[in-house]
Structure formats: C-alpha cells, structure tokens
Amino acid sequence: MKKFDIVIIGSGPAGAMAAYKAAEKGKSVVIIEKEKLPRYKTCGGGLVHRGRVRLPFSIDEVIEKEYHELVVFFENSPQFFTAKRNEPIISMVMRDSFDQFLVNKALKKGAVLMEETTALSIERSEQALILKTTEGDVHCQYLIGADGVLSNTAKMGGWKESRTLIPALEFEVVVSSEDYNRLSSKVRFDVDAVPDGYAWCFPKNGHLSLGVCTLKKQKIDLRKYYNAYLEKLDIKEIISSEAHGFQIPVGKRKDGFSKNRVFLTGDAAGFADPLTAEGISNALLSGELAASAIIDNFYDEVAASNAYQELLEKQILADLGSSAIIAFICYAQPAIRNMLLKKFGQKGCEILTDIFMGKKAFPDDLKRKIKSHVPLLKFI
Secondary structure, eight states: OOOEEEEEEEOOOHHHHHHHHHHHHHHEEEEESOSSSSSSOOOOOEEEEEEEEEHSSSOOGGGOOOSEEEEEETTTTEEEEEEEOOOSSSEOOHHHHHHHHHHHHHHHOOOOOSSSSSSEEEEEOOOOOOEEETTTTEEEEEEEEEEOOOOOOHHHOOOOOOOOEEEEEEEEEEEEEHHHHHSSSSEEEESSSSSSEEEEEESSSSEEEEEEEEOOOOOOOOHHHHHHHHHOOOOOEEEEEEEEEEEEEEEEOSOOOOOOEEOOHHHHHTOOOOTTTOOOHHHHHHHHHHHHHHTTTOOOOOHHHHHEEEHIIIIIHHHHHHHHHIIIHHHHHHHHHHHHHHHHHHHHHHHHHHHHHSOOOOOOOOOHHHHHHHHHOOOO
C-alpha cells in the first residue's frame, strides 16, 4: 500500500510547484500523472515576468526566447501601444520541457512521480483519503488537484462546473526565414481580431505560436479568424503547422477551492487571468499557496482550508477581480474602451505592464477610478 502525506494530481506548473514546496518542507509527496513525461501541453507558453521572478530557482535553461517589448494593436483602429522594459516582460517556454524541468526540481527535493497513472476515484476514511488509481490505491492526508481545465480531481471531489470557460485555438507554425525574422522581434497582441477577444503572435525558437481566443463564451468559428490573422500578419509561406484547440478558465470557481482535504489549483480552480488569459504564473503561485496552507495546518483540515482561502484572497483573487473589470471594458464595451484609450492609452499600457512585471499591484479602488472617468458606467 502506497502512503504519502500529500498526493498531487497533475504535473503541470501548479502540481510541480506544490510538490516542490511540500517536499522541501519534509512532507512525503507523490505526483500522479496520466501521461509519460515529457508530454506536449497546449499552451501559448508566455510566462509574465512576475511569475518568473517568484520562482525560487532559475529557469533560464528552458526559456525559448525573452521579450523586452510588446505591442498591442486594435482592429480597425490606428491606435497601438508599445511597452518596453529592461527585464523580459514575457518569457517563452515550451510546456513539455518547462513542465519536465519543474517536476525534476520537485523530485530532487524528494517528491515521487507516478507516470502513466490515472486517478479513478476518491474514498474517505476517518483519518485519510484513499485515491483509487490504475496502479493501485494511494493513501494520503491531503490531495491537491492540479490537473488543468478538464480537472478530474474536481469531478471526483464533488465540484460542479462554475468556471467561465472560453475557447481558444493555437497553432505551432514554422514559417519562412523572411517571415520569422520579421515577426520574431517582439510579442504581439491584436485586440478585436476575434469578436470579444484577441489574437496573439508569440515567437519561439525557430517557429511562431499563433493563436486566437474569444473572452466571451459563444459559438464561433475560430479557424476563420485565425486565417484572417495570417493575412493580417502578411505571412507568405507556412512550412508546417500544428493546430491545438482548447479551453481557458478565465472565471474562478464559485463554490470554493477546497473541501474535505481536497484542494484545487491553477486551471482546475479557474485562475487564468481574465484580461490576457495567461495562466502559468497563477498556476505556479497557487500550487505553492496550497502546499503552504496544508503544511502550516497539517493536523487541522479546517484551518488548512481557511488558510488557503486567505492566501488566495491576498495574492490571487483580488487581482483576478480587478483584471476582470478591465477585461469587461476591453472586450465587451469597445466604445467605452476606445474613449479611455484616447485619454489614457499609453499610460494604461505602462501601468498594466508594470503589474505583469510584478512592479505594481492593481489599485484597490479600481472601480471608483474607472467610474470617475465614465460616470454612466453602472454595470461594474
């Protein structure tokens, strides 16, 4: 019979960092992963700087490219805004090598990895949890769900679906050297290239990650808008292209993030940023927060749950709420957005860049400040 203090389902950034933190503090930890590592993970692969600098170790060896400049365009508008920083605003990673790197860090701290193992169900005894898997039963005191947007942990743990899930379509594209050289100097976002959403161009080593998403839950032909984006970028030749459709949880769960010794992190909890749909940084952080809450309150599950909620409110949930306000105006209220951009566009771009660099926090009175400039804005 396998026994651990903590079982973590999922080997992505949230799971790996939870395992790293727990193992570092002397807890016995196992990561349950249904696939064989390294494995491809559909993701734009852009890690904002605040997520990178929070890590307790360097990730330089798995960084594909670093970008100190980004540009944001708006469809059918001459307006665009550029931000530049001395430190990389966005660091590009490929999730197969990045996730493997993080898991290896956890293993060096003493964590155990069970690959090609599927979690089947959770049973509860008076003193422990019993996780039924394809490789036998695993007993633990706590279980952390870090298994992404489709989270089987959440289903097994009794959560109903309450997140806001949006559709996205990403392509890993090899283009001609001429097109690559032209497009690989900066990160690019094109707001309104998709209704209620945006398109992105993330250059990686030798290829581009191109994608489209809508921040509104709707039926939409994303491939049509992707093809239009290729034309907008004036890409002359596509040598190879691999498509990946997926969903991004840009709205957190409404029924909590822990129950009965089961904790949810990352996309399983719905922690992707509502404005940018970036999820890696909050996945890394929420994994650490879950592990910290459990470790500090190991013999009191109620206290552990309460501690996790308090940590989330201080370090993640408040920012998600502020980002959701900006996202609503940006994507759902283009007339108001354009009015604000004319007055504060570049300044707003600089402030948001500083927030994602980890240099600033969202203003506590963001709603009041926005309403002071748009008095008729009653719906936020």
